[in-house]
Amino acid sequence: MDKILAKKDYSRWLEKLGSYRIFAPRKRDDVWNYEMVTAPDAERLEDVMTAVPAKGIVFPQREPFFEFAETDDGTRITEILPEGEPVVVFGVRPCEGRAVTLTDDVFGGEFEDHYYWKRRNATTLVGLSCGAPPSPNCFCLSVGGSPHSKEGLDLLLTDLGKTYYAEALTKKGEKLVLEGQKLFTAPGPEDRKAVDKIQAASRKKIRRELSRIENVPAKLRGMFDSPFWDDESMSCIRCGICTYLCPTCHCFDMADEVETSTPLLGKRVRTWDTCQFPDFTMHSSGHNPRPDKASRLRQRINHKFQYFVEVWQKYQCTGCGRCISLCPVGIDIIQVVEKVRDHGA
Amino acid sequence: MVNIDDLKTEAKRVLKGGNVKYIIGYGRASDTWKANPVFLRSPEDVDKLVWDPTCFHNLVRFLVDEKRRKAKEKPPDPRPVGIVAKGCDSRAIVVLLQEKFFERMDVFVLGVSCESTGMIDERKLAGKTAGKDVRRVAFGEDQKFVVETDAGTLEIAASEVLADRCLDCIANVPVISDHLLGDKTKRTVANPFRAVEKMESLSGDDRWSFWKDQLKKCIRCYACRSACPMCYCEECVVDTINFAVTAETSAEEKAQRIKWLEKSPVGSENVFYHLVRAIHLAGRCIDCGECERACPVNIPLRMLNKKLEKEAKELFGYDAGFDADQPALISCFRDGDPEDFIR
Numbered sequence: 296m297d298k299i300l301a302k303k304d305y306s307r308w309l310e311k312l313g314s315y316r317i318f319a320p321r322k323r324d325d326v327w328n329y330e331m332v333t334a335p336d337a338e339r340l341e342d343v344m345t346a347v348p349a350k351g352i353v354f355p356q357r358e359p360f361f362e363f364a365e366t367d368d369g370t371r372i373t374e375i376l377p378e379g380e381p382v383v384v385f386g387v388r389p390c391e392g393r394a395v396t397l398t399d400d401v402f403g404g405e406f407e408d409h410y411y412w413k414r415r416n417a418t419t420l421v422g423l424s425c426g427a428p429p430s431p432n433c434f435c436l437s438v439g440g441s442p443h444s445k446e447g448l449d450l451l452l453t454d455l456g457k458t459y460y461a462e463a464l465t466k467k468g469e470k471l472v473l474e475g476q477k478l479f480t481a482p483g484p485e486d487r488k489a490v491d492k493i494q495a496a497s498r499k500k501i502r503r504e505l506s507r508i509e510n511v512p513a514k515l516r517g518m519f520d521s522p523f524w525d526d527e528s529m530s531c532i533r534c535g536i537c538t539y540l541c542p543t544c545h546c547f548d549m550a551d552e553v554e555t556s557t558p559l560l561g562k563r564v565r566t567w568d569t570c571q572f573p574d575f576t577m578h579s580s581g582h583n584p585r586p587d588k589a590s591r592l593r594q595r596i597n598h599k600f601q602y603f604v605e606v607w608q609k610y611q612c613t614g615c616g617r618c619i620s621l622c623p624v625g626i627d628i629i630q631v632v633e634k635v636r637d638h639g640a
Numbered sequence: 641m642v643n644i645d646d647l648k649t650e651a652k653r654v655l656k657g658g659n660v661k662y663i664i665g666y667g668r669a670s671d672t673w674k675a676n677p678v679f680l681r682s683p684e685d686v687d688k689l690v691w692d693p694t695c696f697h698n699l700v701r702f703l704v705d706e707k708r709r710k711a712k713e714k715p716p717d718p719r720p721v722g723i724v725a726k727g728c729d730s731r732a733i734v735v736l737l738q739e740k741f742f743e744r745m746d747v748f749v750l751g752v753s754c755e756s757t758g759m760i761d762e763r764k765l766a767g768k769t770a771g772k773d774v775r776r777v778a779f780g781e782d783q784k785f786v787v788e789t790d791a792g793t794l795e796i797a798a799s800e801v802l803a804d805r806c807l808d809c810i811a812n813v814p815v816i817s818d819h820l821l822g823d824k825t826k827r828t829v830a831n832p833f834r835a836v837e838k839m840e841s842l843s844g845d846d847r848w849s850f851w852k853d854q855l856k857k858c859i860r861c862y863a864c865r866s867a868c869p870m871c872y873c874e875e876c877v878v879d880t881i882n883f884a885v886t887a888e889t890s891a892e893e894k895a896q897r898i899k900w901l902e903k904s905p906v907g908s909e910n911v912f913y914h915l916v917r918a919i920h921l922a923g924r925c926i927d928c929g930e931c932e933r934a935c936p937v938n939i940p941l942r943m944l945n946k947k948l949e950k951e952a953k954e955l956f957g958y959d960a961g962f963d964a965d966q967p968a969l970i971s972c973f974r975d976g977d978p979e980d981f982i983r
Contacts, residue, residue, distance in 0.1 A: 324857075324938045325763040346936050347859065356859065357904040431773050502773070503671065530677040532701060534863035536936055552902050566903040572862075574879045579889075588705075623867050623934035624697060625676035630669055 296463040298472055298479035299486055300452075302339075305459070308475040309335035312383060315419070318352055319385040320345050329384060340386055342454065344429035346621065348542035349384050349391050353415045354398060356539075358565040360410065363551070365559035375562070376413060383419040383471060390435045390613040392422050392447035394542035399447075400607050401545050410565070419467040422448035426493050428501050432616025434629060437505035440613050442497040453490045460490045503616065505629045507636060508600070514635050515601040523638060524589040527631055530624045531571075531588045537595060537618035537626070538569035543611050546570060570594040596631055641779060642752050642822035644691045647724070650750060650819050651686040654722055660748050663722035664702050666695040673774045674762075677702065680722075689724075691752060693760045693777050693785050696803070698928040699723055700732040700869040707742055707872075722748040726759075728805070730814035731926035731961025732869040737816075738961075738968040739924075741872060751817025756783050756827060757798040758806025763938065765801045769794065805929030805942060808832040815962055832927075836946045851911070857937040858910040860903065864931035864941050865917060870924050877901070877916055914944065922948040923969030926961040 300308060309317060309332065320341040321330040327345045329352065332338055359375045395415075402411035424443035425433070435441060445451050449468035453460040460482060463469040472479050518524075538544040548568035553561035568575055576585040585591050603611035612628070619627045647665075654660045667678030667688035674694040679702075680686055703721065710716050725733060730751055737744060760777060765787070772789035780786040780795060787794045799807070812827045814820060831837075839847060862878060865871045877900045900916075901909045925945040932942045952958045955978050958969045966972075 324854075324940075325767075326936070326938045328937070357906065529679050530702070532863070532866040532934075534866035534934065535859075535861035536863050536934075539859050539861045540936060548903055550899075550903060552904065564902075564904060566905075568903070569861075572879055619672075621936045623863055623930070625669065625672060625674055627669060627671065630671070 296469050296472060297482050297487070298461045298463070299455075299482045300459045300461050300475065300479050302454075302457055302459060304475075304478040305340055306336050306338045308478050309338050309385075311474050311476070311478075312471070315381045315383045317383050317385065318349070329386075332385075340423060340452070340459075342423060342426075342429060343386070344388060344433075344615065344617070344620075346617070347540060348394065348615070348617065349387050349420070350394065350398065350542050350545075352382060352384055353395065353418055354402075354411060354545060354567075355414075356567045358410055359562045360549075360565060362562050363559065364561075370559075377410060379413040379417040381417050381419070382414070383421060385421045385423075387420045387422045387448060388429060388615065389422055389424060389442060389444035389446075389448070389451075390433075390440050390615040391542045392420055393435075393440050393444055393613040394447070394615070395420065396447040397543045397603075397607070397609070397611055397613070398545050419449045419471055420447065421468070421471065422451045424451055424453045424494065424497070426454055426497050428497075430616045430620055432503055432619040432627075432629075433501050433614060434503040434505050434616060435614035436498060436501055437503075437508070437629075438610045438612050438614045441494075442501065443494045453493060455486065455489050455493070458486075460486055503629060505614075505632055508610075508632060511632060511636050512601045512604045514638060515597050518635065518638060519593070519597075521638070523634070524593040527626075527634070528588040528592040531592055531626060532624055533571055533573075533588050533591070534623065535569040535571050536621050536623065537628075538571055539567060540617045540621055541612075542615055542617070543599070543613060544569065546575070548575075570598070592626075592631070596628070596635070599628075600632060600635075641755065642691050644689065646821055647691060647750065647752065648686045648689050650821075651680060651689060651722065652683045654748060655680060655686065656683045659719065660722040661717050661719045663724070663748075663750070664699045665689050665722075665724040665750070666691065666697070666699075668694075673776055691724075693757065693779060693798075695724075695726070695752075696759045696930070696933055698726075698729045698732055698867070698869055698930045700725065700729050700736070701867060701930070703733075703736065703742065703747060704869060704872045720746050720748040722750060724750045724752060725814055725817065726752055726754055727809065727811035727814050728926055728928040729869075730816045731811055732928060734816055734961040734964045735870065735924055735926060735968070736872075737964040738966065739971075744964070749814065749817040749819070751814030751820040753814065753820070753822030753824060754806065754809070754812045755823045755825070756812070757785070758802050758809060758812070760785060760801045761803040762933075764803075765796075768796055768801060803929055803933065804835070805927050805932070808834070808927065808946075810959070811926075811962075816964065833946060833950045835940075835943055836950050839943060839947070852907060854939050855910040855914055856907060857939055858905060858914070859937060860905045860910065860913065861936065863934035863936065864914075864939075867930040867934040868917075868921075869928070869930075870921055870926075871917070878913060914939075914941070918944040918948060921945050923952045923956075923958060924960055925949055 317332040318329045320327050320343050327343045328347050362373045364371045402408035445464050449465045451462045463472050546568045547565050571591050577583050599611040663680040666675040668690050678688050772791045776788040778786045783798045784795045901912050
């Protein structure tokens with residue numbers, strides 16, 4: 296279902312979505328992030344790359360699983376499920392839509408993570424295709440994506456200047472368009488042509504490229520013990536930026552957060568975790584198989600360009616460039632992978 | 641102005657002579673406009689060196705890694721490590737010397753003066769170059785920065801895009817060095833505590849709501865800690881890694897392991913983390929501002945440290961990192977020290 300929405304009607308459309316919690320990119324203290332929209336009437340759709348990706352909306356940094364309590368009748372366990380209230384996220388970049396399809400793989404399949412799916416199924420992702428790369432480090436084309444990829448999205452908007460060209464891609468997306476009622480009109484043939492033109496042009500505007508990486512998974516398999524990782528990780532400071540801000544990183548930790556010890560009361564919670572932290576792989580024996588920054592950088596690259604490829608036959612990187620732009624010391628995943636590609640050649 | 645060729649010549653000289661193990665400096669990969677830390681091992685490597693207003697990093701942080709690496713070397717290489725240090729960075733070296741983290745002979749300091757400018761603030765620059773792709777930033781004449789973009793070259797007054805820490809800087813010239821480059825005229829700052837004073841003028845409630853709001857943004861990536869040269873604890877309070885478990889360790893003992901704070905990025909835990917860090921930096925922070933620059937969500941972390949810097953200054957007349965021969969503030973007592981808080 297393809298429709299046209301006048302840009303000036305965007306906020307009116309949001310006003311009609313009262314049954315949803317709405318998230319959209321907002322700038323606060325000079326940083327763009329997805330934030331809850333409280334005044335839809337004042338809203339306009341921002342064409343930006345946020346610092347923190349949209350993944351936190353379906354995979355929150357803290358997710359309580361259950362509450363435990365010691366009572367006179369023994370221990371009481373009460374499951375805490377997300378409410379699953381309908382959420383819509385506006386301005387999602389196509390690389391983030393693709394990223395969600397990867398976390399879908401991880402949290403789906405044989406062992407379905409119902410905490411994840413409760414949120415995921417209630418979330419409608421409204422993408423905004425990239426007429427120009429929203430970050431100088433965008434490289435989606437190199438990892439199988441595109442500036443107007445539809446994967447993972449429910450609705451894709453393309454900016455035509457005064458209007459948005461809206462392509463509903465799923466039932467959830469269609470529902471959102473229907474909520475907008477008469478604000479949406481039928482597109483003319485010239486609109487589709489304009490979309491095609493913008494999409495063709497946008498591909499040429501991407502400056503960064505990670506080419507010829509077909510052999511990288513095999514290369515990585517042979518480089519596990521290479522001193523390459525010591526050299527590449529020299530400037531790493533061991534923070535969690537590259538992974539926490541990655542739309543595809545999904546590793547987590549679980550902990551019992553005790554509120555009171557007598558009587559015992561607390562929650563078991565899941566929180567984001569990262570291979571860059573020292574306790575990530577810490578065994579209770581005291582052994583740590585990823586004890587230094589070289590092995591942790593290797594873990595990050597291997598996960599994205601070898602392990603994930605072996606399990607799912609796709610790269611676990613959608614080329615958003617956040618880990619490059621926001622790394623405090625400029626570690627550049629494109630350059631690291633290119634060096635792997637050319638290693639020993 | 642610091643002549644990059646002079647820096648390269650000196651770096652080449654010490655590397656050629658085998659006087660240093662390696663040199664930590666600033667370089668740049670071809671695809672980016674920002675400088676990166678580089679590690680120079682041979683005389684040929686010196687061509688990688690750059691010096692421009694994007695050399696923000698406090699490279700002293702890598703001396704902490706070096707100490708750990710050296711501890712594992714058999715036999716240890718006794719040579720010093722060379723390091724390119726700005727004024728603020730040199731103060732970090734002084735603090736580490738005061739704290740006996742390493743010895744003076746362990747480090748060869750290539751001091752670079754920031755002269756009358758300093759390092760840019762990336763977010764301020766983005767406000768000036770909106771929509772344009774920055775390709776290079778260079779020091780220009782008359783306290784201006786020359787910014788090359790995909791849509792032409794701009795000249796921007798340094799004062800408009802300088803990092804706040806540079807505007808408040810009290811050490812534009814390195815305080816310790818083995819080889820010093822650039823103009824040695826010291827700059828004076830009328831009041832380095834302007835932002836703190838403004839905060840102090842607010843009511844307690846307003847301050848609390850400001851910080852609660854700011855710290856709520858924290859995603860606990862620990863970039864502030866990781867970028868800090870003073871955060872060298874063997875085991876940080878946020879990662880419990882040194883709890884040794886044997887076959888005999890009971891479940892109870894494991895369960896009772898001290899956990900100072902939860903991983904959950906919620907208000908109480910975020911506040912706890914940031915206050916622990918701030919307190920640990922009291923009388924030690926040299927205001928390189930790396931914590932604030934590294935923060936991906938732009939929490940004004942410098943202000944917490946600056947407040948404690950102000951306390952140290954007002955109570956003890958102490959400025960961290962100026963004199964390696966003086967004891968560290970926290971480890972000394974002088975007769976004149978205020979003690980009116982003892983009751």
